[in-house]
Amino acid sequence: MAEVVDKQRLDRDFSELYRAHLRDVYSYSYYRVGNHHDAEDLTEQTFLQAYRHFERAQRESDGRPLRPWLIRIAHNLAANYYRDRSRKPQTNLEDAAILSAPIATEQVVEEREEVKEVLEGVSKLPDDRREALIMRFALGMDNREIARAMGRSEGATKVLIHRAIKQLEQGLEERANE
């Protein structure tokens, strides 16, 4: 009987995890692969793998949130995706919300240009810096969560994000001075 209760609880917990983080996994996948079709595949594979190993992950998490674990699965699958298909990450600029805003005041046009430049800058960053920024800004993860997802210390993650932002800032400055 205890087994039945455990299995029911496990399924219920997984359903909750799935509902709470479908958008996170999808957003992460989308910004990693740059198109909806592959992002859907990656999201599906991530949750299927998570489903298979959920019991162990929950046991070992010691009550900590499982979002970093999910994102780490997506990260590993995305790495395989590039390795298997010899692809490079792309950023689909047209889908960024601000770029498709229907009202184009002067301010919005100017901001669109800046956002476009930032997206281009992000796509040129080294993999680890780009990923850390996706987790911070698209998923709203804090340093601790990002550190767990990337298998780094919190300190190293903080430095990584700081350097990524600095690199972007320099890139924007250079463009402005051209």
Place this chain on the structure above:
Amino acid sequence: MSDVERVERLLRSALMPVEPPELLSDRLERSFSELTEAAAEELADWELAAMRDPRNWVPTAAAIVVGTAAAGGLVLVRARQQQRKRNVTGLRALEKGMRDVASDLEKRLRR
């Protein structure tokens, strides 16, 4: 506003969360169901083998209950999704959800 703050603001605009398409949820639900069904089939094969030995009757019965409960859990997720898609609210939604769960479970138990 400092340069770093300006870049952070731009990053927030550029890397906005992306909503997954509704069809993806349906696809995922189907995949979970297939996984559960595969597990249930494996369980059924094992049950048939185990039932030949009376010493296994009690554990086998427990395993059947576990398998059915597992399938039930996922059916509940699917029913909730269907319910949300149909945009039905309040008590009608609850009633509909319960009917879906009951009918889905019935189908599974008949197999």
